Amino acid sequence: MIRPFFRLLTIFLVLLAALPAAAGVAIEHWTTAAGARVQFVASRGLPMLDIQVDFAAGSMFDPAGKSGLAALTHALLDLGAGSRDETAIAEELADIGAQLGGGVDTDRASVSLRTLSAPDKQAAAIDILRTALAQPRFEAAILEREKTRTIAGLKEAMTRPDSIAGKAFWAALYPDHPYGRQATPESVATLSRDDLAAFHARHYTAANASITLVGDLSRGEAEQIAEQIAASLPPGAAIPLPPAPAVGAGGTTAIAHPATQAHIHLGLPAIERGNPDFFPLLVGNYTLGGGGFVSRLMQEVREKRGYAYSVYSYFMPLKQAGPFQIGLQTKRSQAGEAIGLVLETLDRFLADGPSEAELAAAKANLSGSFPLRLDSNRKILDNVAVIGFYGLPFDYLDRYQERVKAVTAAEVKAAFARHVQPQALRIVTVAAD
């Protein structure tokens, strides 16, 4: 019975070393022999391991006319790979209590694995992960089935006001950039096995991979696992990006729909990951519409007038300039008044910037809440995977609070002036009277 107590003792020592109260997390990083980037955070408190592998394989890389290819390629990774069919993969994962997940956005295709760290279970889970990444079968019958399901889902989404509004917003902001292209029933119908295989061969490579590990591992074990994963991938080459999106002219798109509420989005392309204006925009946006109940938009739209349940604004930095977005839903008959109120609130913020009290409140929350961003393995994984994939500095988390605190009101105003021009705002409404 000595072992458990000894083990608990080491857990606490490791935790003290790894998680000082005010700083970030200790990220170890290296590159595998095959060229994949690796980030590792040891967290020995629980007998579990999270791995996420991110590839530059998001929807921005869909070839013209083949929108939906990135998402479908990702969806088929674990539906038959290597010697296992789709049933064997799902059953073997369940047998060891492991969970394989992930997703695709504009930039990234992510595959994540959560497993117990007991050696037999962990090894079996990682074997399935490696096979799914490197040897997906893309079986014809399964491809047809998943195309059918995807097309049905797209048609359903085309009836929902929130989906319609979201897609129209991106299309309006990025008319000449892949960020604005959407999968359609027609584009998905054209996708072939060859398309998937070619996309996979080009994008799911070591050069394009960022591997993040968080959990009950030593550095040596993490190195070994990362080598195994990377070695099973083809070396590949970095994928060139399309020309940066341009900010176009402003304007309004109004889409009719029978819903009781209008869905409203306003915005424009703003900043890419790593942009030096990120912290002034983050701090400023807290006051405008990022700070939940204490934001100006929430005060004006919800608290004072009861126009909406939810109203928000945010910057979404991406590989290339991602959107600044304001969103809300309101009774369709008052959509015009609500939009007027949002624009007035935005204009006043652009003109005056945050008050000293607002700036102090924004900094207090954003820096004070920092520990909440990192208080589970899952959250650490999410943050470190972003740092790895986008090539942010490895002291990003360590310096986060200090950089928030350093922002001045003048910097906020100048940064908003550079990235949010009211005359360039695109407004999209669905179901507004």
Next chain:
Amino acid sequence: MRIRLQLLIALLGPWLLGAALANPYETTLDNGLRIIVKEDRRAPTAVQMVWYRIGGMDETDGSSGVAHVLEHMMFKGTPSVGPGEFSKRVAAAGGRDNAFTSRDYTAYFQQIPKEKLAEMMQLEADRMRHLNVDPKEFAQEIKVVMEERRMRTDDNPHAKLFEQMNAVAFMAHPYRRPIIGWMSDLEAMTAADARAWYDAWYVPNNAYVVISGDVDHNEVFALAKKYYGPLASRPLPQRRITAEPLQEGPRHITVKAPAELPMLVMGYKAPVLRDIDKDSDPYALQMLAAILDGHDAARFNKKLVREDKVALSAGVDYDTTARGPGMFYLSGTPSAGKTVADLEAALRAEIARVRQEGVSDAELKRAKAQLLASEVYKLDSVFGQAMEIGQIEAVGLSYRLLDRMREKLQAVSAAEVQAVAGKYFNDDTLTIGVLDPQPLDSKPHRPTLPTRH
């Protein structure tokens, strides 16, 4: 006690031992408020949750939604904390706060850096007995709630189907009313209704506080005594919950709404846990749910979606715990070229297959392995641990019996799973709901709501 501990160690590994011995800790204040503390020192954060034993099912006809409206009003100030000030103080502390209302309970929480816990306890104690329900604030907030209803239910065909299905499956029991409230009840509600609700139910003897994270339980108990201790208890009104009479025949409901795809929901009346030791069927039903829909190659997805392609998706929903009566839901969307009737036949055939042929040992073992692993994964979230304690307590069961529940689940046999498939899935207690998709004609289906001037 010794046997249980050994089983736990065998199942979950030695690293849990320290945690299993004493944690969580509990005390009860003189005013009846219980404080439950789950220490977890992995990160310098904490969560406070205040749970009130009052939810949608305690409402009466004509005032549906008042539990949820009061939840909104709880952020509107007290004599010492102005309107909107609560959220401002939480934000200033680097915290995040919100609240949720269910049929069974209403709960409020703050996630904070650990050193801010005392301030959060002071704030929650203040609004437990000193809320202002200002008619002006109420007049704004009720509009917000109506927008919430439009967003969550009126414009969401699946939510609308579930709302109307519940109203048919339960004829008498208050579970028939939606938590968000019927629109006409929201329109008629006044600040006095919200005030009366607060006065009747928001007392320390109708609440418990769950705190988890990097805290010392003795310090938390002392803070609780300081802040919550002075609040007076008061006898609670009598709860008169109408029992649902026995259902004696199948019920059908169709909802027409703008959508592309139909949806089928089949809800069977099913038992929930009342006695963790003596009950057995809810455990077997939970294992049945896992075998039907617990992973990508579980029976529904494997057979109905992947092999037969009768469904685009198919799933199971069953909660083993609730204050009121339980339901076991089967649901799905038929594939193109298949009808709702085809899908219904396929779902029924899957239940019949369990009834006639049982389940394999491998399937059962797999479901249990997933459950065991999820117990470990659950510990990654401080918030999740507090939720688990709060939810089991909300239905009148003790968090101290969570381990016993896990043991009972691990002990379910294949024969028991087969038996519940035979026992509960008969048409006499079945309610079928169908979403009948309508084309979008882009015109409003109904006039916008009249304003109440």
